[in-house]
Amino acid sequence: MNNDRNVKLRLSNSELWGGLIGLALGGFVIWSGLKLRLGTINDPGSGYVLFYTGILMCVFAGAIILSAVTEGGPTLASRWENVRWSKPLLVIACLTAFSFALEPLGFLLSSIPLMLLLLRLIDPVRWTLAIPIAVLVPSGMWWVLKRLLLIQLPSGLFGIG
Amino acid sequence: MDTLVNVAHGFGVALLPINLLYCFIGVFIGTLVGVLPGIGPISAMSLLLPVTLSGTPESGIIMMAGIYYGSMYGGSTTSILVNIPGEAASVVTCIDGHQMAKQGRAGPALGISAFGSFAAGTFALIALMLVAPKLASIAIAFGPAEYFSLMVLGLVVLTFLTQGSMPKALLMACIGVVLGLVGLDSITAQPRLTFGRMELIDGIGLVPVVMGLFGVAEVLLNTEQVIKRDIINTRITHLLPSKDDWKASAGPVGRGTILGFFLGILPGGGAVVASFASYALEKRLSKTPERFGHGAIEGVAGPESANNAAAGGAFIPLMTLGIPPNVVMALLLGAFVIHGLQPGPLLITQNPGLFWGIVASMYIGNVMLLILNLPMIGMWVQLLKLPYNILFPLIILFTIIGVYCSSNNVFDVHVMIAFGIIGYFMRKLGYEPAPLVLAFVLGPMMENNLRKSLILSQGDLWTFVQRPISGVCLTLALVLLIAPLLPSLRKKRELVALDEGA
Numbered sequence: 064m065n066n067d068r069n070v071k072l073r074l075s076n077s078e079l080w081g082g083l084i085g086l087a088l089g090g091f092v093i094w095s096g097l098k099l100r101l102g103t104i105n106d107p108g109s110g111y112v113l114f115y116t117g118i119l120m121c122v123f124a125g126a127i128i129l130s131a132v133t134e135g136g137p138t139l140a141s142r143w144e145n146v147r148w149s150k151p152l153l154v155i156a157c158l159t160a161f162s163f164a165l166e167p168l169g170f171l172l173s174s175i176p177l178m179l180l181l182l183r184l185i186d187p188v189r190w191t192l193a194i195p196i197a198v199l200v201p202s203g204m205w206w207v208l209k210r211l212l213l214i215q216l217p218s219g220l221f222g223i224g
Numbered sequence: 225m226d227t228l229v230n231v232a233h234g235f236g237v238a239l240l241p242i243n244l245l246y247c248f249i250g251v252f253i254g255t256l257v258g259v260l261p262g263i264g265p266i267s268a269m270s271l272l273l274p275v276t277l278s279g280t281p282e283s284g285i286i287m288m289a290g291i292y293y294g295s296m297y298g299g300s301t302t303s304i305l306v307n308i309p310g311e312a313a314s315v316v317t318c319i320d321g322h323q324m325a326k327q328g329r330a331g332p333a334l335g336i337s338a339f340g341s342f343a344a345g346t347f348a349l350i351a352l353m354l355v356a357p358k359l360a361s362i363a364i365a366f367g368p369a370e371y372f373s374l375m376v377l378g379l380v381v382l383t384f385l386t387q388g389s390m391p392k393a394l395l396m397a398c399i400g401v402v403l404g405l406v407g408l409d410s411i412t413a414q415p416r417l418t419f420g421r422m423e424l425i426d427g428i429g430l431v432p433v434v435m436g437l438f439g440v441a442e443v444l445l446n447t448e449q450v451i452k453r454d455i456i457n458t459r460i461t462h463l464l465p466s467k468d469d470w471k472a473s474a475g476p477v478g479r480g481t482i483l484g485f486f487l488g489i490l491p492g493g494g495a496v497v498a499s500f501a502s503y504a505l506e507k508r509l510s511k512t513p514e515r516f517g518h519g520a521i522e523g524v525a526g527p528e529s530a531n532n533a534a535a536g537g538a539f540i541p542l543m544t545l546g547i548p549p550n551v552v553m554a555l556l557l558g559a560f561v562i563h564g565l566q567p568g569p570l571l572i573t574q575n576p577g578l579f580w581g582i583v584a585s586m587y588i589g590n591v592m593l594l595i596l597n598l599p600m601i602g603m604w605v606q607l608l609k610l611p612y613n614i615l616f617p618l619i620i621l622f623t624i625i626g627v628y629c630s631s632n633n634v635f636d637v638h639v640m641i642a643f644g645i646i647g648y649f650m651r652k653l654g655y656e657p658a659p660l661v662l663a664f665v666l667g668p669m670m671e672n673n674l675r676k677s678l679i680l681s682q683g684d685l686w687t688f689v690q691r692p693i694s695g696v697c698l699t700l701a702l703v704l705l706i707a708p709l710l711p712s713l714r715k716k717r718e719l720v721a722l723d724e725g726a
Contacts, residue, residue, distance in 0.1 A: 077653055078653075078654075080653075081392070081653045081654075081655065085395045088399065089398075092402050095416070095417055099414065099416055100414075103683065104678060104683035104685075105678065105679065105682050105683035106678075106679060107674075107675045107678055107679075108412070109409040109411075109412050109414040109416055110416075111675070112401070112405065112670075112671040112674065112675070113402065113405060113416065113417075116398050116401050116402055116405075117402075119394070119398050120395060120398045120399070120402075123391040123392075123394045123395040123398065124391075124395060126391035127389070127391050127392060127395065130389065130391070142652050142653065143652070146448040146449060147447070147448050147449065147450075148448065150447040150448060151444040151445070151447050151448055151648060154443070154444055154447055154620075155444065155645050155648070158440070158620070158641045158644065158645070159641065159645075161624075161641075162637060162638050162641045165634055165637060166634050170628075174621060174624070177620075177621075178617050178621060181616070181617035181620060182613065182614065182617050185447050185612075185613050185616055185617065186450070186611075186612070186613035187613070188611075188613050188614060192614075196614065196617075200618065200621060201621060204621070204625055208625065208629065214629055214632070215632070216625075216628065217628075217634055
C-alpha cells in the first residue's frame with residue numbers, strides 16, 4: 064500500500080475513526096450501565112452486564128486505535144476508490160426520504176416514487192419499463208397484502224392505500 | 225426402534241400437503257438465492273422471517289430450513305457457470321468448477337455437486353437423527369454456567385473466523401450484546417436504553433436489524449459496482465458424471481461429508497469453513513495436487529459435500545442446546561421464538577412432531593433439490609440473466625414490506641433503514657455484521673445465564689471454571705482470543721477467515 068493510502072496519525076485514517084467511534088460508544092454504554100445500577104456480584108443489577116460490556120468495547124476500540132496509530136490504515140477516501148460511491152449515497156438519500164414520507168403519505172404514495180427513483184438511479188432502467196414496474200409492483204403487493212392477507216399498510220393523511 | 229418410530233412420526237408431519245408446499249417454497253427460494261450472486265441465505269431468510277408468522281411453527285421452520293440447505297445447492301450453479309459464488313460457502317467451488325465448465329465439463333461438475341450434496345445432506349440428517357436426541361438428554365444437565373460459557377465460545381469462534389481484525393469483530397459482538405439488551409430487563413423489568421420510546425420497550429426486533437444489515441446493506445454495496453457476468457453459454461449436457469468421475473469423487477464426497485458435519489456442529493463454524501477445509505484436505509491428499517485449480521472434479525465434489533453436511537450439522541446445537549452456532553441458525557432461532565417455542569434439550573420430548581417433522585422434511589427437501597437442480601438446470605441458467613438494476617429495487621421494496629408486516633409498525637421500517645445505512649458503512653470500514661447479529665440474539669440469553677449463575681453461586685466466579693464443560697469452553701475461548709497474537713496462527717486465521725454475509 065502506498066503512503067497516500069496507508070496513513071498513521073492522520074485524521075483521514077479510517078481505522079482511527081472506526082476506533083474512536085467504538086470508544087465513544089463504549090463510554091456511553093459504561094455510563095448507561097452505571098446509571099441503571101450495577102448491583103453486586105451476588106445480585107447483579109440491570110446495568111451490570113452493560114457496564115462490563117462497555118468496558119470490553121473500550122478495550123477493543125483501544126486496540127483498534129493502537130493498531131491504527133502504530134500500523135497505519137487506509138484513508139477514508141481509499142475505501143471509496145474505484146467504486147461508484149454516488150450510487151449508494153443516492154439510494155441512502157431515497158431511503159431516508161422514504162422513511163420520513165411513509166407515515167404521512169402512506170404506503171402507495173411513498174413506495175411508487177421510491178421504486179421509480181431506484182429503478183432510474185442505480186443503473187437506469189428505460190422509462191417504458193421503469194414506470195410500469197414502479198406502479199404495478201407496489202400496487203400488486205398492496206392488493207395482495209390488503210385484500211388477500213388482510214394486512215393494513217399505512218394509508219397516510221390522504222387515506223390512500 | 226424408538227428412532228424409527230420417531231422418524232415415521234416425522235414423515236407423517238412432513239408429508240402433510242401444507243408442509244410439503246412450504247418445504248418446496250423453501251428449497252425453491254433457497255436455490256434461487258443460492259443461484260443469484262449478491263443475495264445469500266441470510267438475506268433471504270431475514271426477508272421471509274415474517275412470512276413464518278402466517279402458518280404453523282412446523283411449516284414456517286420447514287421453509288426457513290429449506291432456504292438454508294437449498295442455497296447450498298444453488299450456490300454451486302453460479303460458481304460453476306458464472307465464476308461468481310452464489311453464496312459464501314460456494315467460493316471454493318469456483319476454483320475448479322468454473323475451470324471444468326470452461327473445458328466443456330459443466331454437466332459433470334453440476335452433476336457431482338448435486339449428487340455429492342445429496343449424499344452429504346442424507347448423511348447429515350441420519351447423524352442428526354441419531355446424535356440430537358442423545359445430546360439433548362445430556363444437555364438437560366446443563367446449568368446456567370455451561371450455557372453462558374458455550375455462548376461465549378460460540379461468539380469467540382465466530383469472531384475468530386470473521387474476516388478482518390479480531391478486535392473489530394469483538395467490538396461488533398459487544399455492540400450486538402448491547403443492542404440485544406435494549407428494552408425491559410427480564411429480571412427487574414427496568415427499561416434499558418429505550419430513550420423514552422415506547423417502541424423500544426420490547427427491545428429492537430431481530431427482523432429489522434437483520435434485514436437492514438444483510439438485505440439493505442447488501443444492496444447498497446452491490447450498487448457500487450457494475451456486476452459483470454461471464455455465463456457459460458454452451459448447452460449443458462451429460463449431467464450424470466462418468467465412471468471415472470465417480471471413482472475420483474467418491475473419496476472426496478465421503479471425507480467432505482464427515483469433515484463438514486463435524487465442523488457444522490462446532491459453534492461459530494459452518495458451511496463456509498467446511499468447504500474451505502475440505503478443499504485444503506483434498507488438495508493435500510491428492511497424488512496430483514497440481515490439477516487443483518485447473519478443473520479437478522475432487523475440488524468440486526469435496527467442498528460441495530462438506531458445505532451441505534455442515535448445513536445439516538449446524539442444526540444440532542440449535543435443536544439440542546438452543547444455541548445457534550451461526551447467524552443462519554440465529555435467524556432460525558428467531559423463527560422458533562416468534563412462534564413461542566424455545567429450542568433446547570426439551571424440544572425433542574415436548575415437541576416431537578416439530579423436531580422429527582423438520583428432520584424428515586429436510587430429507588424430502590434434499591430429494592426435491594436433486595430434482596430442482598438437475599433436470600431444471602436450464603431454468604436457473606436463464607435466471608442468471610435477470611438484470612440487477614430491476615432486482616435491487618425489488619429487494620428493497622420486499623424488505624420494507626417484510627419488516628412492516630412482521631410488526632405492523634412503521635418504527636421498524638425506520639430501524640431497518642437505519643441499520644441498512646449503518647451496515648453499509650460498517651462493511652466499508654471493514655466491520656463484519658455477522659458477530660453483531662449472533663451476539664444480538666445471544667446477548668439476552670448470555671446476560672440471563674450469567675446473572676443466574678452468579679446468583680446461584682453467590683457471586684463465586686470460580687463456578688465458571690470449576691464446572692468441567694464450562695471450564696473447557698472458556699479455556700477454548702481464551703485460546704482463540706490469544707491465538708491471533710501469535711504470528712503463525714494469525715496467518716492461519718486470515719486463510720480461513722470467512723464472509724458470512726455473502
